[in-house]
Amino acid sequence: MYVSFNASESVRLSIENEEKPIKHYLRQPKRLVHALADSQLMKQVADDLYELKMRPINFMEIYHFQPIVLLKVWSGSNGSVYLQSVECQIEGIEYINKRFSLKLKGVLYPHESNGQTTLEGQSDLEVGVGLPAALMFTPKVFLERAGNKLLKSILGRIKNKLTTQLIQDYRAWALQTPQAESELQSELRSELGY
Secondary structure (H helix, E strand, C coil), rough: HHHHEEEEEEEEEECCCCCCCHHHHHHHHHHHHHCCCCCCEEEEEECCCCEECCCCCEEEEEEEEEEEEEEEECHHHHHHHHEEEEEEEEEEHHHHHCCCCEEEEEEEEEECCCCCCEEEEEEEEEEECCHHHHHHCCCCHHEEEHHHHHHHHHHHHHHHHHHHHHHHHHHHHCCCHHHHHHHHHHHEEEEECC
């Protein structure tokens, strides 16, 4: 049986611009990735490609596995940042790995109005999987509900990091002197293996 799950999450945050506007910060996708992802689980594999080992997932207390997603992250005009999954594999259950698909798309951009800046964004996550025979007799609606809830919780954790860690990193970045910024960029490159 093949089932698909999906979830979406939007964000809208009021930002107090520091001396350096947040749109300049967002033009550095590496900083954004570093602020949102655990450096133990993320590795840069090319200029705009990152391998993310997601935290292990426990689905319905039966299946335990860990998705590894290759993400493309790039900046656009006006400080927009885009995120898109390129490929995915599953560690832990080979049967599911062969029958698994994941699509992630996201965008984050600053919006300025009347001297106020807000960060606005949207992320969409879709997963499809051919289920093992052990779940064939489980009602599809129950499986879909459980899967959609799981995806929503993943996007919720990302949103939580966005609303805390990204804002903290932006403020720290905005207060840095040019020399300190150069040293931090060198440190980030070595941490991400770049």
